Amino acid sequence: AAKLMARSDAGETVNDYTFSVLAEPAQAVAALTSGEVDIAAVPTNMASILYHKPDVDIQLLALNTLGVLYILERGDTVNSLADLAGKTVYATGQGANPEYALNYLLRQNGLEPGEDVTIEWKATGDEVAAGMTAGEIDLAMLPVPAATSVLIQNQDVRKAVSLTEEWEKAGADGVLTMGCVVARAEFAQAHPE
Numbered sequence: 001a002a003k004l005m006a007r008s009d010a011g012e013t014v015n016d017y018t019f020s021v022l023a024e025p026a027q028a029v030a031a032l033t034s035g036e037v038d039i040a041a042v043p044t045n046m047a048s049i050l051y052h053k054p055d056v057d058i059q060l061l062a063l064n065t066l067g068v069l070y071i072l073e074r075g076d077t078v079n080s081l082a083d084l085a086g087k088t089v090y091a092t093g094q095g096a097n098p099e100y101a102l103n104y105l106l107r108q109n110g111l112e113p114g115e116d117v118t119i120e121w122k123a124t125g126d127e128v129a130a131g132m133t134a135g136e137i138d139l140a141m142l143p144v145p146a147a148t149s150v151l152i153q154n155q156d157v158r159k160a161v162s163l164t165e166e167w168e169k170a171g172a173d174g175v176l177t178m179g180c181v182v183a184r185a186e187f188a189q190a191h192p193e
Contacts, residue, residue: 067164
């Protein structure tokens with residue numbers, strides 16, 4: 001998307017685009033359902049919810065964000081999800097794909113979220129990343145690019161577990177998909193190109 005945005009701004013695209021970068025996925029959903037925008041990049045769980053609403057007609061255009069979730073550790077005690085037993089993990093994404101994926105994978109590894117593993121849900125990835133970078137948090141689940149930023153800024157932090165690799169080990173159907181591009185169906189049908 002960044003490349004398309006830059007080329008559009010430079011007048012190098014066939015079509016004329018207007019982009020809005022929003023802070024929260026809910027803003028994109030509101031803009032899409034109100035007809036303010038024609039196409040939106042949203043988490044896959046939001047796309048599914050929208051698709052099943054009777055008053056919203058959307059169409060999936062592409063899966064654009066595959067596995068980008070990692071358990072980061074300041075230390076070297078976690079090498080698998082099973083190693084999270086008895087520990088506290090700081091995370092963001094409660095009520096969305098990160099929570100669903102983590103809960104599923106913990107259960108596949110014999111751990112019950114909230115009982116065997118404490119998960120401290122924070123409102124933003126920035127809050128979790130800041131705690132990891134400052135050395136105040138020992139374990140966190142973060143997506144890229146926040147995970148990459150932490151790894152660059154704090155040499156004591158390492159990638160302990162890739163949730164994508166754990167998803168594959170668990171034998172889950174498909175790939176761990178976090179985001180997609182959807183369009184209002186009326187717009188997609190009127191402009192199939």
